[in-house]
Amino acid sequence: MASGNPYRSSSAASIKGCCCCIVLLFSFLALLSLAIILIIVLAIKPKNPQFDLQQVNVQYINFASTNTLDAQTSESVSLEIQMLFIAKNDNVAGIKYRDSTFTIMYRGVPLGRGIVPGFYQAAHSVKNVKTTVSVDRVNLLQADAVDLVKDVSVNDRVELRVMGDVIAKIRIIGITSPSVQVSIDCSLVISPSKQSLVSKQCGFDGLQV
Template sequence: MTTRANVNGEHRPRPPGLPPHQNHHQPQQHYYPHPNYSSSSSSSGASFKGCCCCLFLLLTFLGLLVLAVILVIVLAVKPKKPQFDLQQVSVQYVGITTAAASPTSPATSASLSLNIRMLFTAVNPNKVGIKYSESKFYVMYKGVPLGVATMPGFYQPSHSVRQVETTVVVDRINLLQTDAEDLVKDASLNDRVELKVMGDVGAKIRVLQFTSPRVQVTVNCIVVISPRKQTLTYKQCGVDSVNV
């Protein structure tokens, strides 16, 4: 057993089990986190928020810049609505076939065969080109659809006039009794069959790489044909432009 001296120089025996150089009165040590740990975490969050704020400001600036460029181009070009009109209608064939219950009774059904050619004129008064999308024109008799004419899309240069041709072919379409009676009466007695041509034409103005919103041109025409002469006797059109 070993002894140790106290403050008075007296030697006392060392308690058993205690290491030779360990002081049993030594205070317990505590460990604390590094003082820079919390500050580094808060600085990372602030840096992330700063990056998000900078990105938002950058996107806002780019959006305003694009809007300003478009506005300058629009003010410089001063775009005008395109003009689209049904110029000519030529009747190539008109045929009406009737069926009645008896020779004295009125027509109970009728079939119409029709082949007409329509010539549209497109006028571009702008300093830039116009892109037309594919369009469809419906031919109707008293609200009954008879046929559809399809016009393919095309590009029209600035300050130019272009003619587009399309054909409507109606092959023996059957009409109900009331419409059949009216058709036979118009064709045989009056030699006058009134048809309506309706359709929408979509156009966009292109400036450099920018495309304007779609402008819809509505074509609404009344055409009157003569079955006996196989010709057009009357035409009246109205064109409305609507932004969509």
């Protein structure tokens, strides 16, 4: 009975040993890199992005009455509102924002949407971001239309609600963090005659996605 080739067995053992060494080396390098990243993150202590609605300007607002086929009258509203957001980055690293969409509502009825294009914000900086919400002849229920006309023409006080999500990532020495989502929910009171913001109350809810 022929015996096995000792040279072949030795070569196979050497190859297996080299593979184990390479796997261990890559594992060690991966753990070392992870440890370095964790140390940097803990040292920097990254903070969630601050994105606040600062100002609201009413460019115009207009109402139109139309008669339907069943002889009923409906109201439609057209308006344009400009919103100014303040983005503040207190981190020592930059923040990359994705496109953000904000919905403006009156008495729970969506009137229109504004989009803030994505942008990059440098460390320790404050940035003004503007978006315009254009509403073109949105039909309202008769009760809501009557209330809105009264709020504009009599009370000079219109209560609106602005909702949206801001998604951003923090970039540290070329490494991008997981996405951080900040949900914004603001109750506004605007003055159509002064075309300005009277008061606002905003809530923020941040989570990682």
